[in-house]
Amino acid sequence: VTAAACADARLARPAPPRAFASALAGKRFTGVMRKGKWLRLDVEGGGHVFSHLGMTGDWVRVPAGAPEPRFERARIDVLRRGRTSSVRYVDARRFGRLIATGATDDDIPEWTELGPDPLADGLEARHLSKAFAKSRRAVKEILMDQRVLAGVGNILATEAMWMARIDPRSPGASLALVDTRAIAKGVRRAIALELAERKKYGATALDSFFVYGRAGEPCPRCGTILSSVVLGGRTTVFCSTCQPRR
Numbered sequence: 195v196t197a198a199a200c201a202d203a204r205l206a207r208p209a210p211p212r213a214f215a216s217a218l219a220g221k222r223f224t225g226v227m228r229k230g231k232w233l234r235l236d237v238e239g240g241g242h243v244f245s246h247l248g249m250t251g252d253w254v255r256v257p258a259g260a261p262e263p264r265f266e267r268a269r270i271d272v273l274r275r276g277r278t279s280s281v282r283y284v285d286a287r288r289f290g291r292l293i294a295t296g297a298t299d300d301d302i303p304e305w306t307e308l309g310p311d312p313l314a315d316g317l318e319a320r321h322l323s324k325a326f327a328k329s330r331r332a333v334k335e336i337l338m339d340q341r342v343l344a345g346v347g348n349i350l351a352t353e354a355m356w357m358a359r360i361d362p363r364s365p366g367a368s369l370a371l372v373d374t375r376a377i378a379k380g381v382r383r384a385i386a387l388e389l390a391e392r393k394k395y396g397a398t399a400l401d402s403f404f405v406y407g408r409a410g411e412p413c414p415r416c417g418t419i420l421s422s423v424v425l426g427g428r429t430t431v432f433c434s435t436c437q438p439r440r
């Protein structure tokens with residue numbers, strides 16, 4: 195890294211934005227790892243950069259001399275095999291995070307507390323049973339808790355509950371093992387469908403989902419008009435006929 199800069203205190207919190215520049219300048223990246231929605235870039239000497247894209251974040255490669263991309267919040271200029279290039283972090287709505295830690299700092303709790311990543315680690319119903327047991331929280335909120343499963347957000351949780359035919363408001367403790375198995379299967383299937391879509395088109399079109407974003411439209415399974423409720427601050431679409439409450 196020949197130079198690095200972050201111009202946004204909100205993204206860098208709790209570290210000051212200048213920590214990003216000083217953690218990277220003159221150093222090499224030695225690895226990169228993804229867990230759920232977080233990336234961890236390993237910096238030689240033991241430091242890390244933790245990156246979460248939020249809703250609208252992205253890393254883009256910019257050729258030397260090209261104009262600054264819109265909504266640029268941070269940049270990393272690199273020299274690799276004698277060639278310079280630059281990667282920029284762009285984020286229109288700034289819900290992302292970009293946190294640099296030093297060699298002697300612990301990993302951030304947002305990273306260390308992440309549960310298993312269903313894509314990398316697989317997903318067993320057993321694991322969900324433990325999280326659901328004795329919980330009065332709505333099952334969809336438990337699914338979206340990043341300490342339970344890393345990477346499952348509103349879209350995947352909404353789709354998985356529809357596939358499992360269970361009301362997303364059902365309390366965790368009300369679920370039978372057969373329900374938990376159906377939910378685990380739903381999560382795995384929702385991920386597989388979204389990945390296939392991305393592989394084919396490079397993005398996920400909104401109209402590719404069964405129920406997410408479709409409140410007021412007929413249920414693709416039974417034709418009932420889809421309902422929506424807010425759970426944990428997130429809009430949740432479901433079918434009141436084929437997703438009975440437990």
Ligand SMILES: [Zn+2]
Pocket residue numbers: 413414415416417418433434435436437
């Ligand atoms: Zn239905």
